[in-house]
């Protein structure tokens with residue numbers, strides 16, 4: 106049996122969890138799901154649809170909202186009861202965190218961000234390294250496999266299964282398990298306008314923009330195209346733009362319809378954050394810039410000339 | 425306030441990666457080394473805390489003796505001293521690394537109020553060493569922190585999620601893992617570099633542990649190379665780009 110952690114935010118399911126359910130199905134038809142501190146009645150439908158026969162629901166007075174160490178404890182209790190071959194979760198910050206707590210409680214290995222799993226003794230996994238640029242083949246020496254599933258390595262597949270039967274349980278929490286939990290939330294520093302996550306068009310600038318002032322032209326172009334501004338890490342670490350605009354491995358991962366990269370060389374950590382954009386346009390003085398290998402169209406030239414010319418030409422074209 | 429930061433020496437690869445002939449590592453002959461951006465933010469946070477509240481900032485790493493280079497460059501921005509647990513150059517698995525780091529922390533005279541990590545390492549990205557250490561040291565842990573404040577014996581932390589910010593709090597002593605964007609790491613000053621040469625780096629050895637997550641080989645991820653259609657040079661190519669934008673429906 107494979108146990109899959111379904112993550113949720115105040116009852117709203119994280120769609121990446123469905124990918125983990127699909128990945129589990131490939132290992133064993135006997136899949137059960139677990140949700141920590143959610144409403145089982147609401148989630149049992151979707152868990153069943155994606156192949157879970159049973160949905161275990163952990164409830165405890167100390168688990169009102171996300172409480173990662175308590176999740177680890179609840180998973181540990183359930184593993185002791187059910188003895189699954191593997192525990193899987195989404196390769197998301199929360200999925201990785203909760204399973205790391207489980208692995209730490211049991212003092213067994215955890216393989217994060219796996220794209221392929223073969224159960225055995227030892228287990229064999231393929232897992233992502235270097236922002237997905239390298240694939241590691243690794244052996245996992247433990248009876249129970251604890252692993253998270255690399256986002257987008259598996260397409261979620263609805264099996265049209267019946268509603269999962271709900272089994273409630275109360276984990277035996279220790280006081281330390283619920284010391285760290287969410288106290289409050291707010292909307293953060295979103296600027297109003299279009300956010301990087303939702304933008305259909307992103308005009309992104311790198312070191313080649315030369316300084317904070319140069320971004321005025323990029324903003325104008327972005328606004329004209331109904332989009333927003335992004336940037337590389339050199340730009341944020343120089344303090345030219347806020348970190349919320351950084352695209353890449355340690356910034357935001359984006360996939361807009363149009364990504365214009367101006368003055369960005371295309372380091373793999375930047376590529377990791379934008380390669381799934383539908384159309385990629387590059388403006389760069391260097392005809393050898395690595396980013397050209399990932400682009401659909403390019404203009405070789407100085408962005409300080411090309412972008413203002415482009416903005417005027419679009420104004421004319423739009424009439 | 426006594427702060428500890430854990431960091432890892434990694435190759436500074438930006439372009440195409442090349443593997444060693446045995447496919448177990450990245451070929452680093454032509455690469456420099458550094459630490460992850462997350463860990464640069466961790467050190468900067470530690471320096472700021474000690475500047476504001478007094479105390480010490482210790483750096484800790486497990487790696488080859490060459491990792492002294494990374495420790496010295498972080499000592500140059502204001503850390504007090506450093507500890508290097510020396511390996512033979514082989515990468516250790518997360519459990520082995522966490523156990524050796526825990527032993528080193530327990531052997532310290534200083535009882536640290538706050539231990540700061542990167543959210544994940546740049547190369548292996550296991551997402552776990554800090555959580556294992558929180559369990560072993562019986563400390564509360566807040567991960568993926570984007571801003572933090574220490575006050576009245578507690579650390580208050582914000583984590584950025586898709587729809588806003590979540591706030592967490594933990595009593596000290598505690599562990600926090602931080603993300604790029606927490607602050608803007610400073611560059612070392614010339615006097616900072618001079619002082620760093622004289623600061624203490626304690627070299628230690630640790631018992632090798634059998635890996636439970638055993639790396640066998642590495643492979644390059646297949647890349648979907650597109651090779652761009654070059655529309656032309658400079659502003660002269662703008663009309664061609666406008667045509668493309670019209671075709672893909674971006675001019676509505």
Ligand SMILES: Cc1cc2nc3c(=O)[nH]c(=O)nc-3n(C[C@H](O)[C@H](O)[C@H](O)COP(=O)(O)OP(=O)(O)OC[C@H]3O[C@@H](n4cnc5c(N)ncnc54)[C@H](O)[C@@H]3O)c2cc1C
Nearest residue numbers: 311312313337338353354355356368370372374390408546
């Ligand atoms: C673990 C790790 C995580 C990282 N995460 C990220 C991340 O999330 N996002 C990120 O972006 N980086 C990240 N980086 C940094 C990354 O490796 C690169 O250092 C960074 O992306 C380079 O930024 P850049 O392309 O703006 O600068 P450069 O590499 O310096 O490139 C500048 C480009 O501008 C061009 N140019 C110069 N002048 C002009 C001009 N006038 N007109 C047109 N073109 C011009 C040049 O030809 C060059 O191609 C990370 C690094 C590590 C180690």
Ligand SMILES: Nc1ncnc2c1ncn2[C@@H]1O[C@H](COP(=O)(O)O)[C@@H](O)[C@H]1O
Nearest residue numbers: 430431486541542544545550551552553
């Ligand atoms: N060899 C190491 N020595 C010291 N700290 C480390 C080491 N490896 C990882 N870390 C720390 O643990 C964090 C998480 O690493 P990981 O679990 O590999 O993703 C890193 O950002 C570092 O702060």
